[in-house]
Amino acid sequence: SGRRGTVCVFSGRGECIEKYFETVRDLRDRGFAVAMIDWRGQGHSARALRDFRKGYVRSFSEFEIDVEAFVQQIVLPDCPPPYFALAHSMGGAVMLRVAHAGKRWFDRMVLSAPMVDLPGSRTSFAARALLRVMRLTGQGGNYVPGGGASLVGTAPFNGNQLTSDALRYARNAALYQEDPTLGIASPTVAWADTAFAAMHGFRAPDYPARIRQPILMMAAGNDTVVSTAAIEEFAYHLRGGAHLVIPGAHHEILQEQDRFRGQFWAAFDAFVPGTAAFT
Known part of the structure; x- marks a missing residue:
C-alpha cells in the first residue's frame, strides 16, 4: 500500500529475477511497487528443451505472449497503477x-x-542466412557456431563484456554457482535466428516513427554486446522518445559501478513521474 505505481522489470537474455534484487530495492526506495517475471526458457521458468542450459524460442512473439500474460494475470489485478516498464x-x-x-x-x-x-x-545478411539454413536443416536446438555450454556470466571477471564492477560481477556469478538451473549458456540457433529477424525489423525506416509510447533509451558508451550507434539512431526517430549515452559504462548498466548507475537513476528519476524528482 502507499506505492506511487508499479515498475515492471524485464531482464535480458540469460538473466534471472534474483540478479535484480538490488534494482528492485532501488525502485522500492523510490516509492514504487515492483513486478517481475523470468522469461520462458531462462531463470526458473520452464525450458522448451531437455537441456536447461539451452534458452530456446520459436519466435520473439512468444516473449510478447509472456508480457501479455504477465500484465493481464498479475499486474492489472494485483499491482497499484500507474504502470511503467524497465527493460534491459x-x-x-x-x-x-x-x-x-x-x-x-x-x-x-x-x-x-x-x-x-x-x-x-x-547481423549481416550472411550471418542471418547461415542461421536460417541451420534452422531449416533441423539444427535449431544446437548452440550457435562457436557457442558452448558454459553459463552466461560465470566466466572470469577479466575480459568480461558485461560490467566493470568486479564486486557486482562476482555477486551475480555466485547466483549461478549456487543454483546452476537459474542460468543459460550460449544462444541456440533458433533463438539467434528469431532475434536476428527482430533486429532486422527494427531497421525499417518507419519502425520507430510508428511507436507512440514515451520511451527513454539509455545506452552504454563501452558496450560491445549491443550496438550503441544503432540505439542512438533508433531513438533519434522516435516521436515520443529520448536517449542518453552513459560514457564508460559496459553493457549491463544496472550492474555497473555506482558512478554509472547514478547517471542511469538520475535520468530515470527525471523521466518517470512519481520518483523523487517529481515530489
Whole structure:
C-alpha cells in the first residue's frame, strides 16, 4: 500500500529475477511497487528443451505472449497503477515490439542498452542466412557456431563484456554457482535466428516513427554486446522518445559501478513521474 505505481522489470537474455534484487530495492526506495517475471526458457521458468542450459524460442512473439500474460494475470489485478516498464537488452527489444504493436499497458518505458542491433557485421545478411539454413536443416536446438555450454556470466571477471564492477560481477556469478538451473549458456540457433529477424525489423525506416509510447533509451558508451550507434539512431526517430549515452559504462548498466548507475537513476528519476524528482 502507499506505492506511487508499479515498475515492471524485464531482464535480458540469460538473466534471472534474483540478479535484480538490488534494482528492485532501488525502485522500492523510490516509492514504487515492483513486478517481475523470468522469461520462458531462462531463470526458473520452464525450458522448451531437455537441456536447461539451452534458452530456446520459436519466435520473439512468444516473449510478447509472456508480457501479455504477465500484465493481464498479475499486474492489472494485483499491482497499484500507474504502470511503467524497465527493460534491459533483449527485454528492451521485446518492449519495443510491444510498443510498436500498439499495446499501451505502460505509461512510460525505460530501456537499458536495448538490443536494437549488434555491433559490426554480426547481423549481416550472411550471418542471418547461415542461421536460417541451420534452422531449416533441423539444427535449431544446437548452440550457435562457436557457442558452448558454459553459463552466461560465470566466466572470469577479466575480459568480461558485461560490467566493470568486479564486486557486482562476482555477486551475480555466485547466483549461478549456487543454483546452476537459474542460468543459460550460449544462444541456440533458433533463438539467434528469431532475434536476428527482430533486429532486422527494427531497421525499417518507419519502425520507430510508428511507436507512440514515451520511451527513454539509455545506452552504454563501452558496450560491445549491443550496438550503441544503432540505439542512438533508433531513438533519434522516435516521436515520443529520448536517449542518453552513459560514457564508460559496459553493457549491463544496472550492474555497473555506482558512478554509472547514478547517471542511469538520475535520468530515470527525471523521466518517470512519481520518483523523487517529481515530489
